[in-house]
Amino acid sequence: MTADGNQATATDFRPRRSVLYMPGANERALEKAKGLPADALILDLEDAVAPAAKEAARERVCALAAEGAYGHREVIIRVNGRDTSWHADDLRAAAKAGPDAVLVPKVSSADEVHAIEADLVAAGAPERTKIWAMVETPIAMLRALEIAAASPRLAVLVMGTNDLANELRAEHVPGRAPLLPGLGLCLLAARAAGKAIIDGVYNDVRNAEGFAAECQQGRELGFDGKTLIHPGQVEPCNEAFSPSDKQLTEATEIVRAFEEAVAEGRGVVTVNGRMIENLHVDNARRLLAVDAAIAELAAAR
Numbered sequence: 001m002t003a004d005g006n007q008a009t010a011t012d013f014r015p016r017r018s019v020l021y022m023p024g025a026n027e028r029a030l031e032k033a034k035g036l037p038a039d040a041l042i043l044d045l046e047d048a049v050a051p052a053a054k055e056a057a058r059e060r061v062c063a064l065a066a067e068g069a070y071g072h073r074e075v076i077i078r079v080n081g082r083d084t085s086w087h088a089d090d091l092r093a094a095a096k097a098g099p100d101a102v103l104v105p106k107v108s109s110a111d112e113v114h115a116i117e118a119d120l121v122a123a124g125a126p127e128r129t130k131i132w133a134m135v136e137t138p139i140a141m142l143r144a145l146e147i148a149a150a151s152p153r154l155a156v157l158v159m160g161t162n163d164l165a166n167e168l169r170a171e172h173v174p175g176r177a178p179l180l181p182g183l184g185l186c187l188l189a190a191r192a193a194g195k196a197i198i199d200g201v202y203n204d205v206r207n208a209e210g211f212a213a214e215c216q217q218g219r220e221l222g223f224d225g226k227t228l229i230h231p232g233q234v235e236p237c238n239e240a241f242s243p244s245d246k247q248l249t250e251a252t253e254i255v256r257a258f259e260e261a262v263a264e265g266r267g268v269v270t271v272n273g274r275m276i277e278n279l280h281v282d283n284a285r286r287l288l289a290v291d292a293a294i295a296e297l298a299a300a301r
């Protein structure tokens with residue numbers, strides 16, 4: 001149930017296990033991504049692009065988004081922040097290209113979300129182009145719910161754990177203890193507002209073990225997926241954020257047992273010795289819907 005009393009919607013089942021950033025100035029990476037099994041791709045104009053390359057990158061990524069170069073995967077353009085001289089031109093160009101979403105860095109209030117929405121509308125963005133907000137400052141952690149609930153057009157919160165650690169003066173440590181309060185606040189806000197939420201990046205691209213541990217932590221905390229910076233992170237991340245065979249078998253059993261019980265006039269049942277009520281059935285149905293959406297995306301690739 002969300003803050004406005006709504007149940008989860010079908011868009012919650014869109015797979016966003018692996019969300020890969022690609023520097024908008026790196027033609028090789030932009031090309032390589034066409035063959036990568038990432039669920040979503042962020043064409044980046046912000047941190048990964050040097051000032052001198054910003055305009056060429058904007059032209060390139062908007063052309064790729066407009067021509068549908070990445071098939072059925074969700075395509076997001078990350079524009080430069082609202083406090084930069086590139087932001088307005090980025091947003092106008094992205095609105096014309098009509099990607100699935102525009103990702104805005106360092107969003108810190110509901111007013112900012114409203115301003116971004118007004119700018120998208122003024123620039124003629126199609127309705128399909130949603131807003132994704134990066135939450136990556138201490139003030140955004142404290143205002144996470146007002147940001148998440150600011151507009152129906154805001155679909156996803158994205159953790160910016162590098163900026164957050166930097167502003168907190170925190171260290172990057174295994175287990176991410178310094179970041180847990182912020183991660184928790186944003187998760188609470190996203191779920192209360194009925195929005196998706198994606199975990200931050202793991203910088204040590206050659207450390208497979210550390211990456212697997214952080215994916216597992218993100219999944220256990222409740223994130224829908226993780227943002228990534230390297231192709232080698234895509235498949236392990238998909239694996240980590242997919243429902244396991246064991247979970248799917250149990251979900252199928254729960255739904256079947258509950259439907260049988262309801263048909264017999266009972267409202268509660270046990271599966272494998274454990275009591276099952278409506279909430280467990282809802283969760284089982286959600287897992288099955290996520291699995292079906294993953295299969296559909298894989299078939300469309």
Ligand SMILES: CC(C)(COP(=O)(O)OP(=O)(O)OC[C@H]1O[C@@H](n2cnc3c(N)ncnc32)[C@H](O)[C@@H]1OP(=O)(O)O)[C@@H](O)C(=O)NCCC(=O)NCCSC(=O)C[C@H](O)C(=O)O
Nearest residue numbers: 021022023028029032033047048160161162163229230231
């Ligand atoms: C992290 C990297 C700088 C590593 O680069 P490098 O060591 O050169 O990579 P490889 O040689 O292993 O690359 C192998 C091939 O893969 C392609 N590649 C590399 N990265 C990507 C990618 N992101 N997407 C698609 N393809 C990629 C290379 O071109 C090689 O291809 P080929 O030669 O054909 O085999 C580098 O991976 C990189 O630049 N990653 C992206 C960094 C980035 O986008 N950073 C900004 C986003 S993260 C952020 O902003 C965090 C947030 O805001 C916060 O605050 O936390």
Ligand SMILES: [Mg+2]
Nearest residue numbers: 136160162163
């Ligand atoms: Mg950042």
